[in-house]
Amino acid sequence: MVQYYLEGKKLNKVEKNKAAKDGLEIGKDIDKFAEMGWEQMDKTDLELRLKWYGMFWRPKTPGKFMLRLRIPNGIINAEQLKVIASIVARYGENGSCDITTRQNIQLRGVLISDLPEILNRLKKVNISTTQSGFDNPRNVTGNPIAGVDPEEIIDTRIYTSKMQDHLTNEGKGNSEFSNLPRKWNTAIAGSKDNFLLHNDLIFHPVKINGVLGFSVWIGGVLSSVMNEYAVPLNAWVEEEKIYELTSIILSLWRDNGERNIRPKGRFRFYLDKIGIEKFRDLIEKQYGELKEDPGSIFSDEPRSFFGIHSQKQEGKYFAGIHVPVGRLLAEDLQDLANICENFGDKEIRLTEDQNIIITGIDTNLIEEFKEQSILQKFPLEPETIAAGTVSCTGNTYCGFALTNTKDQALKISHELDKELDLKDELKIHWTGCPNSCGQAYMGGIGLTGKKAKNKEGKAVEAYDISIGGSQGPNYKLGELIKKSVPQDELKDVLKDLLISNFDAKEKIFLSKKSGSLSRFMNWFSPLGKDKPLINRANGSPDIFSKFMNRISN
Numbered sequence: 001m002v003q004y005y006l007e008g009k010k011l012n013k014v015e016k017n018k019a020a021k022d023g024l025e026i027g028k029d030i031d032k033f034a035e036m037g038w039e040q041m042d043k044t045d046l047e048l049r050l051k052w053y054g055m056f057w058r059p060k061t062p063g064k065f066m067l068r069l070r071i072p073n074g075i076i077n078a079e080q081l082k083v084i085a086s087i088v089a090r091y092g093e094n095g096s097c098d099i100t101t102r103q104n105i106q107l108r109g110v111l112i113s114d115l116p117e118i119l120n121r122l123k124k125v126n127i128s129t130t131q132s133g134f135d136n137p138r139n140v141t142g143n144p145i146a147g148v149d150p151e152e153i154i155d156t157r158i159y160t161s162k163m164q165d166h167l168t169n170e171g172k173g174n175s176e177f178s179n180l181p182r183k184w185n186t187a188i189a190g191s192k193d194n195f196l197l198h199n200d201l202i203f204h205p206v207k208i209n210g211v212l213g214f215s216v217w218i219g220g221v222l223s224s225v226m227n228e229y230a231v232p233l234n235a236w237v238e239e240e241k242i243y244e245l246t247s248i249i250l251s252l253w254r255d256n257g258e259r260n261i262r263p264k265g266r267f268r269f270y271l272d273k274i275g276i277e278k279f280r281d282l283i284e285k286q287y288g289e290l291k292e293d294p295g296s297i298f299s300d301e302p303r304s305f306f307g308i309h310s311q312k313q314e315g316k317y318f319a320g321i322h323v324p325v326g327r328l329l330a331e332d333l334q335d336l337a338n339i340c341e342n343f344g345d346k347e348i349r350l351t352e353d354q355n356i357i358i359t360g361i362d363t364n365l366i367e368e369f370k371e372q373s374i375l376q377k378f379p380l381e382p383e384t385i386a387a388g389t390v391s392c393t394g395n396t397y398c399g400f401a402l403t404n405t406k407d408q409a410l411k412i413s414h415e416l417d418k419e420l421d422l423k424d425e426l427k428i429h430w431t432g433c434p435n436s437c438g439q440a441y442m443g444g445i446g447l448t449g450k451k452a453k454n455k456e457g458k459a460v461e462a463y464d465i466s467i468g469g470s471q472g473p474n475y476k477l478g479e480l481i482k483k484s485v486p487q488d489e490l491k492d493v494l495k496d497l498l499i500s501n502f503d504a505k506e507k508i509f510l511s512k513k514s515g516s517l518s519r520f521m522n523w524f525s526p527l528g529k530d531k532p533l534i535n536r537a538n539g540s541p542d543i544f545s546k547f548m549n550r551i552s553n
Contacts, residue, residue: 005255023052054129073142073160074103074350085333099326128171143190148311156190181257181265193300195471197229215296221268224434235290301472322382326354383417391430392438401432403449452484
């Protein structure tokens with residue numbers, strides 16, 4: 001039976017499969033799937049409907065699935081971390097997990113035969129995977145330092161958790177929102193710099209006459225065919241009303257959104273088609289009169305959380321640590337569980353730029369905390385270019401990705417940090433295809449993967465490059481400036497861009513290979529060859545003084 005909101009509509013192949021059987025219906029069959037194995041499963045159940053329970057078939061790694069969790073507000077406690085670590089560990093070298101750009105976690109290498117047990121183990125520690133993929137409401141994001149943020153307007157934790165329960169029927173599955181035209185992203189801001197305008201629906205806290213409520217922004221999208229930040233609905237609702245309003249907005253789009261041309265199924269296309277005023281009128285017919293927005297703005301540049309920072313609680317600190325491109329192994333997860341138990345308040349926070357925050361560190365434990373071995377791998381103060389690097393999964397696992405984003409981002413950021421001094425952290429976003437899971441156009445530099453021909457006419461991995469994306473009071477998306485840069489030319493192109501557009505400076509090296517400089521090496525040899533003379537990133541006054549003294553003598 002076709003759902004009432006699909007009657008009379010032209011449906012593409014995906015929509016026909018969704019109409020034939022709701023993805024939530026396969027929940028009762030997961031034990032059967034585990035017994036029969038993926039090879040015997042119905043193709044549509046395997047490749048499509050399993051995503052309603054977070055399980056993603058990956059043709060790149062047949063039989064080794066990706067499992068996406070739901071982590072509202074990106075908050076995980078030590079017990080949950082240990083369970084996730086044990087799941088990852090069972091798959092040995094095939095097991096790993098990634099922090100996503102939605103404050104979430106994706107597990108790699110999962111077998112269908114293990115899925116019932118894994119889901120039960122996750123449920124025992126209050127983690128759900130329900131409706132975490134495909135045309136469903138995705139993980140609800142919020143302020144990563146909610147509850148400890150000295151600058152927060154509200155603590156987003158209660159709102160993000162309640163919103164997730166509302167959208168997913170407390171993890172049991174919500175058929176009202178299990179067949180949307182495309183995916184849906186909801187976010188709740190907690191401070192003026194909690195920038196979330198790339199989401200479909202954002203609630204920003206604002207008071208009217210002392211009453212806490214939220215202004216409403218709608219229509220953010222990053223996709224293969226459109227990249228736009230959200231726009232204000234010119235509406236303000238009291239805090240307890242955000243869930244009702246979310247349902248109304250979602251149902252209007254569900255019932256009227258595009259179901260034939262899939263790339264145009266995102267909410268922003270529907271919003272632009274009918275216009276913001278018409279859409280506001282449609283909401284009011286169900287909700288009642290909306291109060292006008294009193295003037296909410298995302299007025300501050302997003303803060304960097306790296307290093308040690310004071311919490312709003314006296315004598316407590318949080319520590320932001322860098323996880324290169326968000327990749328974690330089983331031992332990393334276990335180490336993080338141990339460190340947050342021994343030094344913090346037994347939980348970690350995930351950020352949208354794929355890093356980790358540990359909260360609740362006592363003043364007298366800070367120095368000992370800094371000496372922990374895991375901080376050698378995941379530093380408190382990363383190099384500037386690596387610090388701002390964000391990457392999607394890439395073609396190692398994802399069938400849509402056209403480039404190996406994670407490995408290339410790691411290698412190039414490391415090499416550029418060796419060669420350049422960049423005064424301030426710069427967001428450099430890598431995405432392996434135009435679907436923009438890596439949010440390329442949000443970056444100061446954005447790279448979108450593709451295939452292109454190199455100078456020899458051979459098809460190779462390449463990137464389109466955009467610059468100028470920013471968040472804060474003067475928010476904007478990046479502009480495309482270069483097309484089809486082959487991967488082997490990419491580092492040099494990025495280096496030139498960082499110097500010409502972002503005031504990066506080349507580090508000065510002395511090397512025995514440098515010809516005319518070789519005579520200096522006899523004077524300078526105690527300092528070691530191939531060492532930077534001046535390094536603004538980490539400071540080298542002693543080396544520089546020795547060098548200058550030798551020249552003057």
